[in-house]
Amino acid sequence: MEVEILEFEAGARKATGLTVIIDVFRAFSVECYAFDAGAEKIIATGDVEKAFHLKNYYADSVLVGEREEKKIPGFDFGNSPSEIIKADLRGKTIIHTTTAGTAGLVNAVNASIVITGSLVNASAVTAYIKSLNPQHVSLVAMGYRAKLSAEEDLLCAEVVSAALTGKKLIPESMIADLKNSSGSRFFIPANHSFSPPEDFYLCTALNKFNFIIEAFPIEGGDVLLKKVDVAVL
Numbered sequence: 619m620e621v622e623i624l625e626f627e628a629g630a631r632k633a634t635g636l637t638v639i640i641d642v643f644r645a646f647s648v649e650c651y652a653f654d655a656g657a658e659k660i661i662a663t664g665d666v667e668k669a670f671h672l673k674n675y676y677a678d679s680v681l682v683g684e685r686e687e688k689k690i691p692g693f694d695f696g697n698s699p700s701e702i703i704k705a706d707l708r709g710k711t712i713i714h715t716t717t718a719g720t721a722g723l724v725n726a727v728n729a730s731i732v733i734t735g736s737l738v739n740a741s742a743v744t745a746y747i748k749s750l751n752p753q754h755v756s757l758v759a760m761g762y763r764a765k766l767s768a769e770e771d772l773l774c775a776e777v778v779s780a781a782l783t784g785k786k787l788i789p790e791s792m793i794a795d796l797k798n799s800s801g802s803r804f805f806i807p808a809n810h811s812f813s814p815p816e817d818f819y820l821c822t823a824l825n826k827f828n829f830i831i832e833a834f835p836i837e838g839g840d841v842l843l844k845k846v847d848v849a850v851l
Contacts, residue, residue, distance in 0.1 A: 621755045621782055623775045626764050630725040635754030636747060637729035638778065639833070642770040643762075643800065644697050645719025646734040647821040648682065649712075649831055651699045653845040656708030660843035662720040662833070666690055669715045672840070679711035683720075687803075688812045690715075700816040714843075718760040723833050723841045729756065732833040734843070737774050737793065741825040742848040744781040749848075755782065762800065769800040770821070793822045825850075 624633055633639075640646065649660055661676065663669050666685065670692065673679050681693040682702070689696030695705065697716050714720055719734070726732045731750070735743050735757070747755060757778055759771035773792055780787035797818065803809055804818040828850045834842045 619751065619755060619782060620753065621757065621779045623772070623779060624756055624758045625767060626761055627721055627725045629758045630722040630760070631727065633726055633729050633756035633758050635729065635756055636731045636733070636750060636752040637726050637756040637758060638733055638735040638743060639719065639722040639726055639758050639760060640735035640771045640774050641716070641719030641722065641760045642736050642774050642821055643768065644699060644817060644821055645714070645716040646736040646831065647738050648697055648699050648702055649714065649734060649843060650736060650738050650827045651702045651820065652682070652707055652712050653829065653831065654827060655702055655705055657710050657712050660712040660714050660831075661836075662714050662723045662841040662843055664715060664721050664724045666715060668838070668840070669713045672713045676711040676713065678709060679713050680707070681713050683715040684812075685717060687809070696812055698812065698814070698817055699820040700814055703820070718762070718764040720841070721764055722758055722760045724839055726758070726833070734831040734833065735774055735778065737770070737777070737822055737824050739825070739827040739830060740774060740777050741781075741850045742828050742830050744778050745850045746830045746846070746848045747778070747782060770796050789824065793824060796822060
């Protein structure tokens with residue numbers, strides 16, 4: 619099994635084989651918590667105006683997303699797991715748009731299979747990949763606003779890569795270090811209204827969920843996301 623690590627939207631476009639689009643802070647952590655809260659499906663789109671259009675198309679749907687890390691005006695929720703865990707999303711369709719994560723999904727046009735990746739379901743991601751045993755795996759770290767390398771996304775890629783290739787890696791101390799690097803923004807008081815400290819801890823709860831999220835392209839260039847339970851040993 620060949621495993622490569624790529625970054626940003628360019629990496630998503632380059633990715634081939636089974637592709638994992640990674641966004642730890644916060645898009646794909648949010649999606650895991652949304653499915654755990656009972657969401658039926660998620661529609662990812664790269665465009666805010668299209669998100670509003672999709673809300674009118676899908677009955678019983680809610681808008682989730684951010685620009686500049688903040689909740690988009692008119693949306694039901696920001697891109698914040700601490701908001702999502704308080705919501706009753708049973709049977710709901712989530713319309714999700716973010717700066718990095720969902721942009722990676724809509725750009726992964728050359729991949730054969732696309733799933734999302736985050737620390738909260740890293741073991742499930744690894745188990746799912748092993749069950750399929752693909753020849754090539756692309757791990758795409760989307761980074762901060764899809765422009766700057768992000769330690770948390772690269773760490774998640776390394777965790778999955780190590781598990782797939784037999785490399786020994788102890789991620790717990792590396793996760794703790796994120797509080798002093800890329801995760802430090804969650805502890806800045808001015809950010810607490812849209813990026814609270816709780817989000818840091820929810821996004822770094824390693825292997826909390828035993829499911830993966832698989833992505834399927836749909837008409838209009840958007841992406842349908844579905845939860846797939848995985849047996850994690």
